[in-house]
Amino acid sequence: MTTPAQNAPLVFPSVAFRPVRLLAISLALTVVAMFAAGWLHHVMVGVFFGVGLLLGLLNAVGVQRSVAAITAEAHPLKKKMAMNSASRLMLITVIGLAVAFVFRPDGLGVLFGLALFQVLLVVSTALPVWKKLRIQAADSGSHSDVATEREGNGNSDD
Numbered sequence: 803m804t805t806p807a808q809n810a811p812l813v814f815p816s817v818a819f820r821p822v823r824l825l826a827i828s829l830a831l832t833v834v835a836m837f838a839a840g841w842l843h844h845v846m847v848g849v850f851f852g853v854g855l856l857l858g859l860l861n862a863v864g865v866q867r868s869v870a871a872i873t874a875e876a877h878p879l880k881k882k883m884a885m886n887s888a889s890r891l892m893l894i895t896v897i898g899l900a901v902a903f904v905f906r907p908d909g910l911g912v913l914f915g916l917a918l919f920q921v922l923l924v925v926s927t928a929l930p931v932w933k934k935l936r937i938q939a940a941d942s943g944s945h946s947d948v949a950t951e952r953e954g955n956g957n958s959d960d
Contacts, residue, residue: 821866828859839851847910847911850908851918852915855919856915857915
């Protein structure tokens with residue numbers, strides 16, 4: 803018998819999230835973006851790009867904290883997590899669009915910063931997980947190679 807989705811417990815895997823590393827990468831990207839935008843005589847695009855990266859980082863830290871708080875409860879609810887995420891994303895979207903609109907065209911850098919941060923977050927989180935999976939696969943592969951040699955693989959030249 804399976805548990806219906808609405809009654810299933812809320813479970814989140816541990817994620818390799820390093821906000822300090824993401825902050826350092828975001829600062830470096832902001833400096834590069836400011837120099838590139840300055841070369842094109844639009845330094846403020848680079849500044850707003852950095853603001854977008856910062857908004858993305860604040861969202862990621864907010865996600866981490868809300869997941870920790872909600873999953874620490876005795877009976878965490880998916881609805882509570884969904885409402886928390888939706889309200890946080892709505893707030894960040896409104897801020898990003900407001901900055902882009904008020905400071906157009908340079909303010910569009912905020913949206914580019916938010917978008918790039920999401921890519922950066924996925925890559926920086928997925929790479930350590932991918933490396934760990936490769937190591938585990940290599941370890942289990944080496945054990946299965948030994949077993950195959952002992953049992954024989956049926957492809958002998960006898």
